[in-house]
Amino acid sequence: MKKSYLYLLLLFFCMLFGFMQIEHKPIIKPSGQVIKVGIIGPFSGVNKNRGEQGIIGFNIAQQLMPYLKNGDSIEWILEDDQDIPEQSIRALKTLTETHKVVIIIMLSASDSVLAVAKVADQYKTPIFTLFATHPGVTQYSSLVNQFSFDDTFQATVAALYIRDELLIDKVAILLQRDKAHFAYLADEFSRQFKATEGVITDSYDLNTQGLDYLQILQSIKNKEPELLYLPIDMENIFKVKAALSTLDWSPQIMLSDGVLASIKAQEKYALDDINGMMTIDAFTFDMKLNRLGKQLAKLIEAEGISRHNIGTNSTLAMESYALLVNVMNRCIAQKYTPLCINNSIRSTLKFEGINGFISFDQTGKVQRSLNINKIYDGVTKLIVRVY
Amino acid sequence: MTAYVHSALYVYTKATNIEIDDVQSNSFGTQITSLVFDTLLLDPEKYLTNIEHVVITGTLSDIKVIIELAIKYNFSIGLLPDKSNKQLIKYFDLPTNFKDAVELALRNDAEAVDLIICNGHVLLFNATIGWLPLMDSNGNFHSLKFWLKSIQKSLRLKLLKFNFTTAKGTKLKTAASGCMIIQRHQGGLLSTLISDDSSIRDGAISMIVSSPASIVVYFNILLRLLSGPKRKSQLPIGIGLIKSSQIDIKTEIKLKVIIDGISVTQTPLHCEALPKAIRLNVGEWLATDNKKAQVSKESIKLAYQPNDKELEQVSRQKIPFFSHASEARFRDLFISLREDAKINSIYITLMILSAMLATIGLFQGSSAVVIGAMLLAPLMSPIVSLSMGLLRGNLELLKSSVVKIFLGITLALLASALITQIFPSKMVSSEISARLSPSLLDLAVAIISGVAAAYSKSYKEIIQSLAGVAVAVALVPPLAVAGIGIGRVNLDVFLQAFLLFSTNLVGITLAALFTFRILGFSPIVYSRRGLGLMFALFLAISVPLYASYQEIVETITFQSRMEKNRFLVNGKYLMVENPRLSHSKNHKVLLADILTRDSIGRKDLIELKKKIRLNFKGKVIIKTRVLYIL
Helix, strand or coil: CCHHHHHHHHHHHHHHHHHHHHHCCCCCCCCCCEEEEEEHHHHHCCHHHHHHHHHHHHHHHHHHCECCCCCEEEEEEECCCCCCHHHHHHHHHHHHHHHHCCCCEECHHHHHHHHHHHHHHCCCCCEECCCCCHHHHCCCCEEEEEECCCCHHHHHHHHHHHHCCCCCCCCEEECCCCCHHHHHHHHHHHHHHHHHCCEEEEEECCCCCCHHHHHHHHHHHHHCCEEECCCHHHHHHHHHHHHHHCCCCCCCCEECCCCCHHHHHCCCCCCCHHHEEEECCCCCCCCCCCCHHHHHHHHHHHHHCHHHHCCCCHHHHHHHHHHHHHHHCCCCCCCCCHHHHHHHCCCCCCCCCCEEEECCCCCCCEEEEEEEEEEEECCEEEEEEEE | CEEEEEEEEEEEEEHHHHHHHHHHHHCCCEEEEEEHHHHHHHHHHHHHHCEEEEECCCHHHHHHHHHHHHHHHHEEEEECCCCCCCCHHCCCCCCCCCCHHHHHHHHHEEEEEEEEECCCEEECCEEEEEECCCCCCCCCCCCCCHHHHHHHHHHHHHEEEEEEECCCCEEEEEEECCEEEECCCCCHHHHHHHHCCCCCCCCEEEEEEECCCCCCHHHHHHHHHHHCCCCCCCCCEEEEEEEEEEEEEEECCCCEEECEEEEEEECCEEEEEEEEEEEEEECHHHHHHHHCCCCCCCCEEECCCHHHHHHHHCCCEECCCCCCCHHHHHHHHHHHHHCCCCCCCHHHHHHHHHHHHHHHHHCCCCCHHHHHHHCCCCHHHHHHHHHHHHHHCCHHHHHHHHHHHHHHHHHHHHHHHHHHHCCCCCCHHHHHHHHCCHHHHHHHHHHHHHHHHHHHHHCHHHHHHHHHHHHHCCCCCHHHHHHHHCCCHHHHHHHHHHHHHHHHHHHHHHHHHHHHHHHHCCCCCHHHHHHHHHHHHHHHHHHHHHHHHHHHHHHHHHHHHHHHHEEEEEEEEEEEEEEEEECCCCCEECCCCEEEEECHHHHHHHHHHHHHHHCCCCCEEEEEEEEEEC
């Protein structure tokens, strides 16, 4: 046997092993057919960052999967609702009646989605809400599907983690009663915590006029809670943080979801300033990526974008696009009928997302894990992952 | 007190005539007659008859012409070198300052020095025949390009047949990449090898012959040369030295001969040293050194050069990266390996005892007993012999080592099976289960152990390390587990354990084979068939091991992920601790502790199972122990 034959044999085996790692990917030829998908979100106004981040995520994911398996492509029809419920309903009407979209993705907050959910059945178009976590969004219509874990799950996990894992007995809550999302989280957390014989020392609504943060926190401090649960927005978090510094008090703090994304999307506040706080999120910076996650990370790197700048909103959008392609592929034979799309979403089982599996139940609620993270040096690190 | 010549002929060229005044108006009382070099050449007899001393300033070739004339007209020479001619200044220890150079050139104490003439050409520094990349340089290694080019040339080195005949008529045949005749040791890299052994008045020619058996050897020589003049008494392997007053060189193809940097002739080459042929004003240090010089006897140092049998095989071949060796060179090692491959009663006894001991140790779950069995087992030696047999295509060694290994395996399996029958209770200790899931990591251990085994065997000083290698690779315990499998008629146990043993066997053999090859124990024509066979076995065994390794990676990933996993089950918060994933035939089994502050019922467990199955790949059987936190 010639030595060169041996080298060739070795090379062949190496290649074989290499190819075994790569799943065969059929080449998809574009069909020229375009499927219209509507997106309602805040693309202007105070919450426009959320809408923009969502679109960034869709665009990145669309580069990875530009076509459905039959070569059809997805075209986005954007409608700005500025996170105002009335405008969201108007956008729903336009997208379904004028553009005849096959599905609507909502990047709006819970209040807008709740408003849309109440009228969704009239328009007979499935709705896929990405960021609204209020548990009520799936209650009013069989066409609304929720991609994020809901607030019941979030609040229960927060309460039980604090109670059963951190073994903390006393917690104080600061909330914003005017926001359905925050109000629900605070109430559910309080209910769960008390149900496990925990004590809520205080529960303050930060929307009260003429509020003195220093005075409130001094009053809370006097009752010696071990942890502050803060289902509040970014501005209020930093006000609380400043008051705590003045008081020289460092209790453990747990934030709700979505806060990190808001901080990342602006320049006034830095994530470093809230180092040490716990937060709830769908993802974490140090998460182990699945195949989809790795492919997207590679693409992001190739685009010259830092992973630090990709927030939860963009990541959720990327993941939801991958699921949307999967759902649409299942509805090719049915020509993307609303019924098929809606049923396909609700029958999704073990879809491999960016860092875990995603399933849906028949009520349109997602079954996915959430992460309790801690902020260290401006990035989130996983403490526990709850299923 | 220094004496100067009364008169001298100053020979200069048109390029050097600007210095004429400095020489003519010298302060040493020497009368100078100046003459243009070209004019001298027109009628040398006219200008050189009765001339006692000539001072020359010019190029190296001009100086060589004057040297040739000096032999004929018997005058002494003073050199006024150009500053750029650093080699000449260095070789003859001349001053760099022009005034000092004039002073030395006009002295009346010229030293009689030897002259080497090769095919009628004067050799002042050195002559190169063939290829000696880097070695033939004059020590100027600053350019990266030069390094890269030289290394590139080194990788393409070939050996050619050379025939040398000395003054005493000794004929030598060898294969070499090139050789270099050196007048004196100053300056060149190769000349450092003869610095103690050569002068300009020893009446001999020093010739270095480079016969690297491999690229590795060639680079070893270079390293030795570059590391400075150490242990000059012992020449590096691959380097030969011939000293004789006359050397004839013949090569199988005509080769250019580069004398003092210029290609002037080709082989066949006849070089002879003309003792004290010229008188030259040289520097003080060289003059002192020269006075101590004694006439050299003819000497030949050609150890480690290819012999007659090997000549035909290596000639005109590109030298291999690693060395080859004849059996004669490593006689002790081969004798020892042959002994290791022979079956004797000690081997049989130890093999049976070690397998029995290992089996009992495995039943006990006692690491100490199992390690004792590993130390007792004599399996490593025939495996190392097998490697050498395969490498050299030595059928006798191959057959005897294979038979010995086969006998050892059979005895070990039988002994273990017998012990299993004597102790029929089917206990499975951690020591047994540890040997039921071989993976690529085991192959890695076997490979490293194989390298260590061959290395320890190759050097008597570290032979005792072989015991450590035996422990690391643990040959007998997997055999004992395979024997337990036979004893219990459990094919699965037998196959898994035997796969581990085969992994060790193939890994060690292949690694030892390559180690021997790298260490230079392979013959010139090594056994490609044997190598191919082992390689095929290696690849074949890698496939199940790769799958098994993937399983280990999956287990570790799963377990580390699980450590941070919590489950919200029917409103109850469950924490996972100590997750252990094991793989059974068709399913995975997850063993874990569940910590909670709520009571858990059957419904909760079903929900937990559902959640785990929904979030992890594959079918998992879950077994948990519930611990309550108070």
